[in-house]
């Protein structure tokens with residue numbers, strides 16, 4: 001087997017196991033030789049050799065044999081001095097790791113221009129693998145519309161949202177779709193940082209005309225993480241001119257940012273107002289249903305890599321409930337669970353999940369505040385917030401107040417005197433009495449038990 005062939009195979013492995021696993025386990029492997037049905041790799045450590053052999057050997061063997069090699073076994077040698085690593089083929093397969101530069105072929109009209117370096121597209125970031133839910137349905141619909149490549153209706157499309165909510169995923173999905181449906185279109189996707197880098201390079205090499213010409217000759221310009229150019233005056237200026245030139249030619253521009261354009265500090269007003277001219281849509285923080293959908297989707301993808309692993313009922317629901325920070329953390333947690341479970345050869349049950357993800361679960365513990373509880377409880381019972389905190393002793397206020405006190409004791413780390421203070425300066429014995437009363441009622445009064453449960457769920461969602 002040649003190094004080139006291994007390079008191609010690595011691409012397949014990347015697709016199958018995802019970027020994280022690939023970078024950690026496959027990238028450091030160096031193919032050495034194939035002799036008598038044994039494929040020999042050098043690895044940096046024994047541990048790595050063992051891990052790969054336990055977790056990915058079947059997959060590697062399968063891919064090698066499918067590619068026409070006869071391989072019965074893999075061997076891993078710890079090498080002090082490894083030979084140069086074969087490169088992942090980026091020409092025949094568009095699957096490349098994010099941030100690894102690749103030069104797409106851009107035909108220059110008069111042959112005088114260099115090809116323009118674009119960011120590679122992650123083959124996993126497609127519309128098919130994007131799970132749609134309430135928080136992202138508008139952004140998804142807008143992305144779909146633009147990806148049809150029809151007449152430009154809104155220009156630019158700006159997608160914004162917090163960390164790890166799927167902006168890059170949607171951008172790549174648009175680019176893939178356009179490339180498939182309209183191969184004739186010159187689609188350029190790059191990060192704002194790469195835009196700046198190209199600009200500075202052009203300045204340094206005195207090739208600004210080339211730079212301008214290149215950027216103005218694209219049909220669709222996609223710039224990810226545009227907040228990066230905030231405060232970088234000359235880059236902003238060039239971006240502004242590029243932007244205007246493309247809009248004038250009715251070329252589609254798609255931008256992503258980590259916040260609404262108007263809220264990006266140190267972004268020039270004229271750039272802000274240009275960005276606000278088109279359609280600005282945000283990706284909201286995920287909700288429980290979306291997180292669960294994303295997890296289920298991921299598990300399905302893992303099915304081929306880990307055919308023997310099973311997940312106990314309730315684990316995905318637990319993760320969707322507990323990890324609400326961002327999708328990247330959620331995916332990372334699942335990847336770790338699968339790797340761990342396959343390492344120890346066990347079903348993914350609650351116990352394994354708690355053990356394996358203790359740090360992630362601790363870090364994403366949501367802090368519920370007393371105020372939040374008071375607000376939710378007053379909404380739930382349809383009374384005013386001031387009635388929960390105030391002195392009225394009417395049963396219709398006293399009971400919700402006790403429920404709120406009970407929830408404060410159970411869901412926050414506040415002490416009884418602290419809780420009392422926040423309920424209009426009540427004594428800690430009053431809080432203690434309230435908590436006890438609800439505890440008793442929960443066992444005798446079905447309605448109270450249900451109220452408390454509903455509220456707890458709403459607060460922890």
Ligand SMILES: Nc1ncnc2c1ncn2[C@@H]1O[C@H](COP(=O)(O)OP(=O)(O)OP(=O)(O)O)[C@@H](O)[C@H]1O
Pocket residue numbers: 125129130131132136161162163164165166167168169170258294327328331
């Ligand atoms: N709705 C979704 N369906 C499936 N996967 C998703 C979804 N949203 C996010 N992801 C996944 O979460 C990870 C993070 O998403 P992405 O890189 O697109 O986030 P981002 O918004 O660009 O974040 P950042 O601001 O950090 O660049 C990716 O692996 C992506 O595939």
